[in-house]
Amino acid sequence: MVSTSRDVARLAGVSQPTVSRALRGDPKVTAETRERVAAAALALSYVPSQLGRSLSTQATRRVGIVADLSNPLYPLIVPPIHDALAARGYRMVLLAERDDDSSGYSPLLDRSVDGVLLTTTRQKSTLPFELHQRSIPMVMLNRIGGIVDTDSVVADNFDAGLVAVKMLIEAGHRDIGMLAGPTETSTSSDREAGVREALADADISLRQSNVVRGWFGHDSGDAGMRKLMSQEHPPRAVICVSDSVAIGALNAAHDLGLRVPQDVALVGIDNVPTASWSLCNLSTVSIPLPEMAKDAANLLVDRMTGKLPATPVHHVHPVRAVLRGTHTLSNDT
Amino acid sequence: MVSTSRDVARLAGVSQPTVSRALRGDPKVTAETRERVAAAALALSYVPSQLGRSLSTQATRRVGIVADLSNPLYPLIVPPIHDALAARGYRMVLLAERDDDSSGYSPLLDRSVDGVLLTTTRQKSTLPFELHQRSIPMVMLNRIGGIVDTDSVVADNFDAGLVAVKMLIEAGHRDIGMLAGPTETSTSSDREAGVREALADADISLRQSNVVRGWFGHDSGDAGMRKLMSQEHPPRAVICVSDSVAIGALNAAHDLGLRVPQDVALVGIDNVPTASWSLCNLSTVSIPLPEMAKDAANLLVDRMTGKLPATPVHHVHPVRAVLRGTHTLSNDT
DNA sequence: ACCGGACATGAATACGTATGTAATACAATG
DNA sequence: CATTGTATTACATACGTATTCATGTCCGGT
Numbered sequence A, B: 001m002v003s004t005s006r007d008v009a010r011l012a013g014v015s016q017p018t019v020s021r022a023l024r025g026d027p028k029v030t031a032e033t034r035e036r037v038a039a040a041a042l043a044l045s046y047v048p049s050q051l052g053r054s055l056s057t058q059a060t061r062r063v064g065i066v067a068d069l070s071n072p073l074y075p076l077i078v079p080p081i082h083d084a085l086a087a088r089g090y091r092m093v094l095l096a097e098r099d100d101d102s103s104g105y106s107p108l109l110d111r112s113v114d115g116v117l118l119t120t121t122r123q124k125s126t127l128p129f130e131l132h133q134r135s136i137p138m139v140m141l142n143r144i145g146g147i148v149d150t151d152s153v154v155a156d157n158f159d160a161g162l163v164a165v166k167m168l169i170e171a172g173h174r175d176i177g178m179l180a181g182p183t184e185t186s187t188s189s190d191r192e193a194g195v196r197e198a199l200a201d202a203d204i205s206l207r208q209s210n211v212v213r214g215w216f217g218h219d220s221g222d223a224g225m226r227k228l229m230s231q232e233h234p235p236r237a238v239i240c241v242s243d244s245v246a247i248g249a250l251n252a253a254h255d256l257g258l259r260v261p262q263d264v265a266l267v268g269i270d271n272v273p274t275a276s277w278s279l280c281n282l283s284t285v286s287i288p289l290p291e292m293a294k295d296a297a298n299l300l301v302d303r304m305t306g307k308l309p310a311t312p313v314h315h316v317h318p319v320r321a322v323l324r325g326t327h328t329l330s331n332d333t
Numbered sequence C: 001a002c003c004g005g006a007c008a009t010g011a012a013t014a015c016g017t018a019t020g021t022a023a024t025a026c027a028a029t030g
Numbered sequence D: 001c002a003t004t005g006t007a008t009t010a011c012a013t014a015c016g017t018a019t020t021c022a023t024g025t026c027c028g029g030t
Helices: A005-012 A016-023 A031-043 A050-057 A074-087 A102-109 A127-133 A157-170 A186-201 A218-229 A243-255 A289-304 B005-012 B016-023 B031-043 B050-057 B074-087 B102-109 B127-133 B157-170 B186-201 B218-229 B243-256 B289-304
Strands: A062-067 A091-096 A115-118 A138-141 A151-155 A176-180 A211-213 A237-240 A265-270 A284-286 A314-317 A320-322 B062-067 B091-096 B115-118 B138-141 B151-155 B176-180 B211-213 B237-240 B265-270 B284-286 B314-317 B320-322
Touching (some): A016 A031, A074 B074, A151 A289, A157 A284, A289 A314, B016 B031, B062 B074, B151 B289, B157 B237, B176 B218, B176 B243, B243 B265
Parallel strands (some): A062 A115, A151 A314, B138 B151
16 A cells, blocks of 8 residues: 555665665666656655654654644744744644643653754743753743753843833833733743833832733733723723733723723733734734744754754844834824 | 663663563563563653654554644634644644645655644645545545545535625625635635525625625735725625634724724624624624534544544534624614 | 463564665776 | 776665564463
8 A cells, every 4th residue: 555665666676775865866876777766656656754764864854842822922933933944854743832741741752853942931841951861952932941051042021021111101101000921931020020120210110009910811911901900090001911911901991991092001012913903003012923933943953953052042032112002192103 | 862672671681572561551561570661761761762663553643734824713723633632642743734736745645644634725635635545544624625535524614604694684784795715715615605695595686896805814804895995885794704804804994994883894704712802893603613623633533543434524513693793783682 | 290371571573764885787997 | 808996786784662473481280
């Protein structure tokens, strides 16, 4: 039913190794032989087994991606990774985020991938250590964490916090609240640190009651906004840890009959496509995720092919303000 | 650096096959031996090579997913597939949609997956035939197409078209336009056929100028809506081939200063999460994509494990109207 | 005490490909 | 014509695991 290189060899009247060499374009094979082999392969619709090939070469040309499938940013990250890897001859194996039960990560450790791209590392994760122990190349994208120091590609999340605050202050806001994210991720805690520093620099105090902590998603923003706005003196401006949270907050505001930005201003971080919809028109801080994803994929391939120095490489991508309609009354920006 | 079953065998003082048996829980191994092997494996932090295992068993326990990464529905489909497969001991390999250059699909044909889940099949695609030729199990999800008859899981897209029209007619609309999708996909053409039949049944004519054809995405809805509305007598209601198109249209309407549904009504198809946002509040027809995805994944595993009859199985999932705020003035539904 | 059987383990081999080495054929050179 | 070198192909083997078969051991029954 399925044909092997041996079948092709028999049909072409050559040996199995010759088939291997001929199909891989080895110059040591006569053009005439190569043609005969190619014809036989075509006749049997032969496709080399990746399994046999991988076992023999000790390389799979496959990369594992650890991603949180429920993360709204994930559709932004995956396509660039896929394309960048494909362009360099690698394939992508997607793994869902799981708790730190290391047995769940066995697909990454059983030699079925040549390298790993981590997109949702928590600070306390042990996975990076296990990969390091087996000297499996890895790159951390977006978030960093774990014990070992490895290649990473992140945005300047601290600066993102600074920029978000600056946008609001320049629009005249001083009564500011925050829909914060989980402290166990570097993205969230770095952004929050930036926000707090910028507020402190401007002598603006951030009341504890004006900080609601949640996750990165839409629901979290919706619920957090309702909680913030139910206070006696709700803040007049809210910085959100992500665009998804901001858009959730935007919907909550709409439900509550609050006008944005007249009644309450909103600023997100990420600049996802949805933020640019005229229905949202969300002022935000751009995180260049597709570029970062591409960068990380190429970095990983470079690392796997030994094109990098032994010491880890760290790329920090710059962020920038995206001024739209939710942070200020004046449209003169 | 990396340890093999032979290394474990040497350390435990047994043979390599015994290691294989012991770690796989073969009852023919003494408890005492099993423990000695387990201890040795732990000491060497041994993880069995999936490569060697697959080559020996002639099974990878991996499934390939062919998906269009730019399709907005894709984030709805992938997580349920992943989880359903994981629950039955399979992993997921994601492949980007490519043109029908069959060489691009070699990852599906080179024995590196046990089965394939097709989510973006075009009518003319040759991939199903090639898979069939190699007797690689496959299931078509959402869309169907290709020459061969195989297992499939789809929604009742024709009925979705009927339901969408019925919603508008019951709200009193008779001046109806359509943002249609590509004719080369079964989802789009079935929905369109349903719409046309329902309109004909109600003696409503669909003017050619009131049909704008595009793709499934947001941009397509935005552009199509602008084109529709720029006519001298634009339709008072628009049926969109997908929610993404409808939401693009919604944004265009917002930009054009048109009120929805007072100036123009909109109905989508899919019921994506975004449609339920209060900013959108989109009336639509629910396509149970997550359930379909789970169904398809389980169907594929059943097929791979020989639990299905030889004849192809076809599942058609029902659709239902989701009445929200964009199809009618009255909120009494 | 001998034999048969149950059981645990080792030896051999298969899976499909790639590669290093040996062998063959042929051409060129003295 | 013999010899050396080169080009081409065949042979043997490695990769890591699972499985079939053969071997050996221990036990109980007669």
